[in-house]
Amino acid sequence: MTDTRFTRRRFLLGGALGAGTALLAGCDIAVQDTVTGRVLDKAEDLTRSAQRLLQGRHALAREYTEADISPHFRVNGTSMPDSDAYANLLGNRFADWRLQVDGMVARPRAFSLAALKLMPARTQITRHDCVEGWSAIGKWTGVPLADLLRITGVLPGARYAVFHCADELEKTLDGSGRYYESIDLVDAFHPQTILAYGMNGKDLSVGHGAPLRLRIERQLGYKQAKYLMRIQLVDSLHDLWGGKGGYWEDRGYEWYAGI
Amino acid sequence: MKLDKRTVLVHRHAAIVRITHWVNAICLGFLLPSGLQIFNAWPSLYWGQYGADADPALLSIAGFPAWLTLPSFQDLAAGRRWHLFFAWVFVINGLVYLAYSLWSGHLRRDLVPRNAELAPRHLWREIVDHARLRFPKGEEARRYNVLQKLSYAGVALVLLPLMVLTGLTMSPGMNAAAPFLLDLFGGRQSARTIHFISAALVVLFVLVHLAMVLLSGVWNNLRSMITGRYAIQESHHD
Numbered sequence: 353m354t355d356t357r358f359t360r361r362r363f364l365l366g367g368a369l370g371a372g373t374a375l376l377a378g379c380d381i382a383v384q385d386t387v388t389g390r391v392l393d394k395a396e397d398l399t400r401s402a403q404r405l406l407q408g409r410h411a412l413a414r415e416y417t418e419a420d421i422s423p424h425f426r427v428n429g430t431s432m433p434d435s436d437a438y439a440n441l442l443g444n445r446f447a448d449w450r451l452q453v454d455g456m457v458a459r460p461r462a463f464s465l466a467a468l469k470l471m472p473a474r475t476q477i478t479r480h481d482c483v484e485g486w487s488a489i490g491k492w493t494g495v496p497l498a499d500l501l502r503i504t505g506v507l508p509g510a511r512y513a514v515f516h517c518a519d520e521l522e523k524t525l526d527g528s529g530r531y532y533e534s535i536d537l538v539d540a541f542h543p544q545t546i547l548a549y550g551m552n553g554k555d556l557s558v559g560h561g562a563p564l565r566l567r568i569e570r571q572l573g574y575k576q577a578k579y580l581m582r583i584q585l586v587d588s589l590h591d592l593w594g595g596k597g598g599y600w601e602d603r604g605y606e607w608y609a610g611i
Numbered sequence: 612m613k614l615d616k617r618t619v620l621v622h623r624h625a626a627i628v629r630i631t632h633w634v635n636a637i638c639l640g641f642l643l644p645s646g647l648q649i650f651n652a653w654p655s656l657y658w659g660q661y662g663a664d665a666d667p668a669l670l671s672i673a674g675f676p677a678w679l680t681l682p683s684f685q686d687l688a689a690g691r692r693w694h695l696f697f698a699w700v701f702v703i704n705g706l707v708y709l710a711y712s713l714w715s716g717h718l719r720r721d722l723v724p725r726n727a728e729l730a731p732r733h734l735w736r737e738i739v740d741h742a743r744l745r746f747p748k749g750e751e752a753r754r755y756n757v758l759q760k761l762s763y764a765g766v767a768l769v770l771l772p773l774m775v776l777t778g779l780t781m782s783p784g785m786n787a788a789a790p791f792l793l794d795l796f797g798g799r800q801s802a803r804t805i806h807f808i809s810a811a812l813v814v815l816f817v818l819v820h821l822a823m824v825l826l827s828g829v830w831n832n833l834r835s836m837i838t839g840r841y842a843i844q845e846s847h848h849d
Contacts, residue, residue, distance in 0.1 A: 395696040399784075406788035413787050416660065424665040479660060479799065481783050483687065485653030486663035487799050570787045604688030610784025611695060 400608040403570075404538070413544055413569035416477040421552060422488040425480075427559035430519035430531065433579050438518045446563040451547070455514070455584035458505030465549060465563050471495045474546050482573040483605065492567050493550030498541045500583075506537070510585040513540045514592060515566055518579035521599055533577040534589055534597040534607070535568055544569045547580065572609035574600045621753060623841035628717065631708040632836055638701040639813065641693055644681035646810055648690030651675055656807055660798035669804060702775055708767070721755060722764045728757035746827040752843045766816050770809055777806035 441449045450462040475493040497513070514534045522529030539545055546567050549556055556562045561578025568575050575598070589595060594602025601607045624632075651674040655662070658669055682689050712718040727733060737758050740746070747756050755763065779785045780792040780802035796802040824832045835841035 389692070392692040392696040395692070395699050398699055399695065403782075403784040403788060407784065411787040413783060414790055414793060420660060422661045422663065422666065424663070426663040479783075481781070481799060482653070482663075483691070485649065485803060486655075486657075487661045488663050489661045570784050572783060600688075604686075604692075606691070606695075611779075611782035 396606045396608055399606075399611055403608075403610045407570070409538055409541075410543065411570075413478055416479065416489050418477065418491070420489050421477060421491060425488045425490050425552075425560070426482075426486065428482060428573065430521055430578065431559045433519035435518065435520070438579070441518075442558065442562070449563055451564060451580060452582040453500065453504045453585075454582070455586050456507040456510035457501070457585050458507060459503070461504055463500070468495050468547065468549060468564070471499060473550075474543075475550075476544055476546070476567070476569070478544070478567065478569045480573050480576065483600075483609065491552045492546060492548040493553075494546035494548035494564070494567065496543065497545045497547055497566075497583075498543070500547065501540060501585075506585055509587050510537070511587050512536055512585070512589055512597070514584040514586055514589070514597075515577040515580055516582040516584065517577050518581050528593050528602075529599075530593075531577060531579070531599045532593065533566065533575055533599070534586075534592075535566075535571075535575065539568050539570070542568070542570070570610055574598070574605060575609050617845050618842050619845050620840040620842050622839055623835045624839045625711075625715065625717065626839065627707065627711045627715075629836055629839060631704050631711075634700065634704045635708070638697045638704065639817065641681065641697040642701060643810065643814065644679060645690045645694035645697070647675045648680040648682065648685075649687060649694060650807065651680060651685065652687040652690075656804040657800035658797070658804060659800055660793075662800040698775075698778060701771075705767075705771060705775070712767075718764075722760050722767070724757050724760045724764075728760070733757065741823075744826055749844050752841075762816065762819075766813070770812055770816070774806065774809045774813065777802040777809060781806065 446465050449465055451468065452460075452462050454460040472495075473493055474496050475491060477489060477491045479487050479489050481487045501513075512534045513536075515532060517531035517533075519531050520527070520529045521531050535545070544567070547564050548561075548567050549564050551557065551560055556565060561576075561580075564580040565578040566576055566580065586592070589597040589607075593599075596602045597607045598605075654674040655668040655671040657666055662668065677683050677685065680690065681693055712722070734757060737756055741758060746752070776792065777796055779789070780796050781799055786793055786799070792802070793799065796805055831842050
């Protein structure tokens with residue numbers, strides 16, 4: 353009698369362990385665009401709603417002092433865009449570079465670097481958190497994106513600002529390896545969201561995204577698009593490349609990168 | 612295995628305690644391996660606000676073997692999806708458990724040690740008994756012993772909340788919403804290090820917990836955490 357029970361228990365235990373192993377092996381399936389993936393994605397919506405509720409619109413990221421600045425700020429992603437067009441812009445010290453602002457704006461415009469530098473600037477010492485886990489603190493100087501959008505005006509119905517970059521992180525025939533990012537208008541009009549042309553008191557270096565990069569301080573590093581060429585206001589992200597709103601988002605990372 | 616006259620089944624665990632226990636176990640089963648996946652993306656730990664390439668690291672390793680991580684190959688994006696989904700389940704489940712424990716008196720009645728139990732002599736006796744694998748019998752087995760109380764309370768009230776808070780401190784969005792977290796843990800990289808150490812302590816707890824479950828009557832323990840009923844030997848019939 354005891355033996356039978358023992359065997360049955362062993363069988364149940366074995367079954368449970370086996371099911372557990374199969375379950376974990378099942379977790380190796382791609383999480384993107386599957387039922388599992390869609391369930392897991394719910395957490396992203398929940399995180400965004402919860403953080404927005406707790407932050408309100410204007411809660412600021414921590415700003416540090418000069419003494420806190422990282423002695424060495426890691427260069428990540430592209431360190432030098434590999435194209436003739438960029439080489440030419442760099443060769444001319446970005447005199448011919450223009451930031452195109454278009455899409456759902458009232459007055460599309462192109463801004464030269466000199467024009468941006470003439471606008472009121474904001475300087476902030478903030479922490480850059482890479483999704484990989486490291487952090488670095490730097491001092492950024494640039495134009496608040498809100499000021500730029502007030503010049504161009506934002507049309508009703510626009511929901512996102514999309515940032516098109518000069519660098520291709522992955523070489524593809526269709527150009528889908530080009531870096532891009534997007535944020536919603538809450539973050540676009542946040543006071544610490546700036547288009548930075550200066551870092552640690554100098555012009556932005558090529559490694560860190562010259563001539564202009566985005567700083568959006570309440571989200572992770574991959575949102576801080578470098579080598580900005582164009583800002584496009586849109587009502588939906590679906591028609592852009594992979595449709596997820598960014599280079600890394602198209603490759604499985606969360607669009608809301610507040611955590 | 613027929614229950615003899617002296618064996619009685621006592622109601623040991625409330626339904627909410629049983630359910631939250633197993634949900635918690637499932638969450639840890641996903642959070643720990645997906646956490647290792649995330650750690651492997653940058654397998655160095657630092658102290659303070661920042662830490663990267665050239666900054667002095669507290670710990671720098673090659674990373675954990677892939678079979679320990681979820682998924683079982685390098686995929687930070689998928690690891691984060693698993694981790695952050697189960698983090699939500701874990702937090703909600705933990706809040707349900709804590710609210711119930713406070714409201715029902717489970718915390719005060721079953722988990723907070725009595726003064727007499729904290730006397731050094733009593734503590735020492737319990738430790739010696741555990742080391743000799745002599746577990747409480749009869750009436751004494753109706754309640755958690757003091758080592759159980761201390762470890763369960765320590766995990767439920769200190770260690771697991773610490774995991775959540777240090778996890779949230781790594782979030783730039785939470786840093787804006789609750790800046791005091793950065794001050795509490797001394798910076799984002801410190802919080803990441805404490806998160807890792809706490810996770811190691813959770814693993815240690817789980818290993819000891821499983822060993823104790825196995826050594827002190829595995830089927831009785833398992834039944835009590837599934838049906839709530841725990842068999843004890845009634846001593847006054849001796």
